[in-house]
Amino acid sequence: MTEKISKRVIFAFVITSLSIYLVFVLNPDGALRILLNLLTFAGIYGLSAIGLNVHFGWTGLLNFGHASFMGVGAYVTLLLMPHAAGREGEVTSTGLPFLVALIIGIMSAALFGLLLGLPAIRLRGDYLAIVTIAAAEIFRLLVRDLESITGGVYGIINYTENFQQYRPMFIDKFSESNAFSPSQAWVCLAAWVSILLTVLFLKRLNNSPWGRALRAVREDEDAVRAMGKNAVWLKLQSFMLGAGIAGLSGVLLAFNYGSLETTVFVPLLTFYVWAIMILGGVGSITGPIFGSILFWVIISETDRLAYLLFENANGQQLAGVRFLLVGLLIMLLMIFRPSGLLGKKEELLLDVK
Amino acid sequence: MSNKLISVSKLKKSFGGLKAVDVDELSFEEGELTSIIGPNGAGKTTFFDLISGFQNSDSGEIYLKEKNISNSQPYKIARMGMVRTFQLTKVFDRMTVMENLLFSGSDVSNESFVKSIIKSRSQKSYENDLKQKASEIMDDLNISHMSNAYARELSGGQKKLLELARSIINEPEILLLDEPLAGVNPKLAEDILALIKKLSDSGITILMVEHNIEAVMKISNRIVVLAEGSLIADGNPNQIREDKNVIEAYLGKDDE
Amino acid sequence: MLDQLGNGLLLGIIISVASVALSLLYGVTRIVNFAHGEIIALGAIATLFFSSPVDYRVLFLDKFSPLGLNFAFSCILAILVCGLFGGLLEVLLFRPLRKGEVGNIAVLVVTIGLSIFIRHLYLLFATGRVQNFPLELERRQTYLFFDMTPRNFNVLIAGIVVMSIVGLLLTYTRLGKAMRAVRDSEELSSISGINSDNIILFTWISSSMLAGLAGIFQAVINDVRWNMGFLILLLIFAGTVLGGIGTSFGAMVGGLLIGILVQVSVGLPFMEGHTEAKNAVALGIMILILLFRPQGIFGKKERIS
Numbered sequence: 049m050t051e052k053i054s055k056r057v058i059f060a061f062v063i064t065s066l067s068i069y070l071v072f073v074l075n076p077d078g079a080l081r082i083l084l085n086l087l088t089f090a091g092i093y094g095l096s097a098i099g100l101n102v103h104f105g106w107t108g109l110l111n112f113g114h115a116s117f118m119g120v121g122a123y124v125t126l127l128l129m130p131h132a133a134g135r136e137g138e139v140t141s142t143g144l145p146f147l148v149a150l151i152i153g154i155m156s157a158a159l160f161g162l163l164l165g166l167p168a169i170r171l172r173g174d175y176l177a178i179v180t181i182a183a184a185e186i187f188r189l190l191v192r193d194l195e196s197i198t199g200g201v202y203g204i205i206n207y208t209e210n211f212q213q214y215r216p217m218f219i220d221k222f223s224e225s226n227a228f229s230p231s232q233a234w235v236c237l238a239a240w241v242s243i244l245l246t247v248l249f250l251k252r253l254n255n256s257p258w259g260r261a262l263r264a265v266r267e268d269e270d271a272v273r274a275m276g277k278n279a280v281w282l283k284l285q286s287f288m289l290g291a292g293i294a295g296l297s298g299v300l301l302a303f304n305y306g307s308l309e310t311t312v313f314v315p316l317l318t319f320y321v322w323a324i325m326i327l328g329g330v331g332s333i334t335g336p337i338f339g340s341i342l343f344w345v346i347i348s349e350t351d352r353l354a355y356l357l358f359e360n361a362n363g364q365q366l367a368g369v370r371f372l373l374v375g376l377l378i379m380l381l382m383i384f385r386p387s388g389l390l391g392k393k394e395e396l397l398l399d400v401k
Numbered sequence: 402m403s404n405k406l407i408s409v410s411k412l413k414k415s416f417g418g419l420k421a422v423d424v425d426e427l428s429f430e431e432g433e434l435t436s437i438i439g440p441n442g443a444g445k446t447t448f449f450d451l452i453s454g455f456q457n458s459d460s461g462e463i464y465l466k467e468k469n470i471s472n473s474q475p476y477k478i479a480r481m482g483m484v485r486t487f488q489l490t491k492v493f494d495r496m497t498v499m500e501n502l503l504f505s506g507s508d509v510s511n512e513s514f515v516k517s518i519i520k521s522r523s524q525k526s527y528e529n530d531l532k533q534k535a536s537e538i539m540d541d542l543n544i545s546h547m548s549n550a551y552a553r554e555l556s557g558g559q560k561k562l563l564e565l566a567r568s569i570i571n572e573p574e575i576l577l578l579d580e581p582l583a584g585v586n587p588k589l590a591e592d593i594l595a596l597i598k599k600l601s602d603s604g605i606t607i608l609m610v611e612h613n614i615e616a617v618m619k620i621s622n623r624i625v626v627l628a629e630g631s632l633i634a635d636g637n638p639n640q641i642r643e644d645k646n647v648i649e650a651y652l653g654k655d656d657e
Numbered sequence: 658m659l660d661q662l663g664n665g666l667l668l669g670i671i672i673s674v675a676s677v678a679l680s681l682l683y684g685v686t687r688i689v690n691f692a693h694g695e696i697i698a699l700g701a702i703a704t705l706f707f708s709s710p711v712d713y714r715v716l717f718l719d720k721f722s723p724l725g726l727n728f729a730f731s732c733i734l735a736i737l738v739c740g741l742f743g744g745l746l747e748v749l750l751f752r753p754l755r756k757g758e759v760g761n762i763a764v765l766v767v768t769i770g771l772s773i774f775i776r777h778l779y780l781l782f783a784t785g786r787v788q789n790f791p792l793e794l795e796r797r798q799t800y801l802f803f804d805m806t807p808r809n810f811n812v813l814i815a816g817i818v819v820m821s822i823v824g825l826l827l828t829y830t831r832l833g834k835a836m837r838a839v840r841d842s843e844e845l846s847s848i849s850g851i852n853s854d855n856i857i858l859f860t861w862i863s864s865s866m867l868a869g870l871a872g873i874f875q876a877v878i879n880d881v882r883w884n885m886g887f888l889i890l891l892l893i894f895a896g897t898v899l900g901g902i903g904t905s906f907g908a909m910v911g912g913l914l915i916g917i918l919v920q921v922s923v924g925l926p927f928m929e930g931h932t933e934a935k936n937a938v939a940l941g942i943m944i945l946i947l948l949f950r951p952q953g954i955f956g957k958k959e960r961i962s
Contacts, residue, residue, distance in 0.1 A: 167947075253517055257524070260512070261504060263493070263495070268492075271493065272476075273455075273476040274453070285514055322769075383754065
């Protein structure tokens with residue numbers, strides 16, 4: 049259904065704008081640099097949450113291994129391009145052009161979704177959750193152990209040039225006058241353009257016979273089967289779609305970090321994306337965008353809170369406070385406002401027993 | 402097994418020691434309007450589940466158009482031309498009535514992922530034709546005014562009509578109706594009954610599970626009686642009315 | 658491979674007790690409690706706090722001193738604390754959710770949020786340091802086919818005894834029967850005079866106490882860390898799935914098997930140099946079971962899909 053400009057959307061805009069304004073208020077110097085960093089993460093995670101929404105909001109699938117789809121996209125793409133990996137920093141100087149590698153990476157993520165989904169998609173909600181977590185854990189362990197391919201715990205480096213070489217001049221000029229990093233600005237732009245394209249793509253799909261069929265599957269699988277349609281295959285397709293989107297976001301995340309190793313695509317990442325999706329509104333295509341911005345403002349300003357609680361807070365304590373808030377946020381949202389910012393209460397799947 | 406559209410042989414299904422279905426031989430011919438009746442727990446819905454693929458039998462065989470469909474998947478059986486309704490009316494709650502029908506009437510190939518991205522002209526014209534068809538059926542059933550309402554807003558009786566409309570929009574050869582008159586007011590029941598008769602007259606083979614004996618007697622060509630999972634009587638309405646076993650099984654006939 | 662059998666049994670007994678606890682809770686409330694790991698950790702952390710020598714730097718960032726109590730007494734106290742915690746969770750969180758008819762999926766996500774929250778509370782207050790109970794080091798001895806320290810052997814025996822008692826209680830007492838009745842149908846059991854709220858509360862308390870015990874076992878055998886519950890949570894799921902969801906006996910057996918499988922898999926040829934991935938083996942098995950025999954070894958064939 050098309051989302052008209054409703055009170056909810058206006059509210060979401062207002063809240064998001066206020067939160068961005070908050071960033072300026074709380075950071076008198078370097079606000080722009082902080083804002084860029086925030087927007088970059090918001091864009092990347094927002095894209096990932098859009099993918100997760102296809103799984104949960106459109107199809108009702110409980111996927112708690114989302115980070116592994118992001119990981120597959122990232123690792124496959126990076127490994128197909130020039131890079132250095134492992135403890136010795138072994139250099140691979142040949143590779144595919146960026147766009148080709150990216151497309152293969154995205155399709156690999158989708159394929160991974162197919163592989164995981166083929167056996168698992170038939171399972172009831174809570175079992176699917178467990179299986180996806182387990183699969184993500186197996187992925188993490190494999191990546192860590194196959195050091196010769198993935199660089200293991202030492203990871204992959206020296207790959208950013210493959211993407212940064214396409215950076216247009218105006219980004220460099222813009223960054224100079226505002227004292228922030230041009231390479232991050234380029235990633236930020238790429239992330240938001242990706243979001244735009246993905247949203248348009250999903251809206252097109254939603255208002256189509258395929259989208260309609262998927263909604264019917266969400267409503268009543270048995271009735272779908274009685275109409276001669278293969279409900280399982282439809283769910284699989286949706287799983288692959290969300291996985292592909294996640295793969296793209298994983299690549300962007302890798303380019304934002306500049307180096308990639310096994311502590312990136314972990315369950316905590318999945319929980320962040322879940323929190324963002326719920327905050328933005330389950331089932332809303334654009335919801336994750338607002339949710340993501342709001343979420344990152346909250347998270348980045350919690351460091352302030354951490355310093356209040358602990359003088360000279362160390363890294364661990366910062367992380368602790370941050371995740372404390374994520375956990376609390378997820379709980380409170382699910383209990384009191386499961387429809388988040390933009391979700392429609394009537395469309396909630398959460399009353400499934 | 403010449404013009405036997407559906408036939409089952411030595412069909413058995415139990416649930417943890419409790420026998421649900423145990424039918425030696427039963428078949429249905431093209432064009433018949435058969436009602437399946439029996440006391441509660443007689444296994445009627447389970448029988449439907451078995452022949453439409455929604456449950457797997459413990460043993461025995463099921464043939465549809467001479468193909469062995471035992472333990473086939475429900476969507477494949479539906480594609481062969483057998484559509485069913487459910488005891489607990491199933492409609493797509495958070496979709497409009499029109500969308501319910503469009504989805505049901507749409508071909509699988511129309512809903513392909515690639516096609517939906519391209520949105521070709523042929524898909525657009527297919528959808529238009531589908532909309533036409535849906536409108537006609539809604540008119541026939543007097544639910545056109547609800548076309549844009551969400552299915553969950555419909556009354557119980559209207560949901561039944563919607564489920565019926567959904568089942569016939571893709572012109573099935575065989576219709577399995579599970580208690581089409583349950584919980585429906587007498588006037589609507591009459592309309593639904595008339596519709597069923599009309600469908601049967603147009604050549605669709607109909608199997609109907611019903612508790613409303615009066616209705617059953619009125620329109621069925623043939624009545625099959627199940628009790629405790631087994632066949633205890635099979636014949637035309639008059640024969641069944643006189644059948645001692647049937648009377649015994651019911652401990653007095655139900656009057657709606 | 659045989660030398661890993663001892664380690665396998667020890668890991669197995671931890672997972673076993675924890676799986677029984679989880680299975681009990683799931684059986685009666687139908688909730689997959691992702692915060693289960695944090696209750697396990699609570700048992701260990703509380704024991705550490707109660708038993709560590711006074712003024713020893715262990716928790717709460719030097720602001721609170723441990724109590725220096727007798728170790729056995731500390732364990733009992735810690736288990737009671739866990740029971741109390743579980744009871745509070747039920748009364749303050751899960752009962753309102755249940756009365757508010759919040760769906761299972763929403764509750765599941767809530768338990769995930771809860772687990773993240775509690776775990777990082779531990780990180781903040783119990784710190785990220787790895788700590789141990791104030792117990793003396795022991796030497797390993799040989800028992801039948803395996804060797805382990807006497808203390809660990811006692812843990813193994815204690816675990817088996819506890820679970821046997823739990824099994825007997827479930828099967829032969831009225832309380833156990835009532836729990837099983839609530840599991841099968843909350844409505845029907847309330848009609849037959851069973852107060853399902855009380856039964857559920859009792860289940861939360863006893864499940865949490867068992868979880869706390871599992872945590873103590875884990876801390877005795879290994880150590881105390883803030884994320885010790887999360888680390889074995891997946892293995893607990895695997896054990897429960899392997900044994901059969903909803904049956905305590907299955908959880909018992911499944912937990913032991915998973916523990917043994919994990920440790921023994923270290924000896925397999927393709928695992929050479931990849932010993933950290935031993936968990937992956939157990940998880941892989943769990944996935945396979947969910948695909949081909951979702952009711953596990955002892956479970957009933959209920960709706961898995």
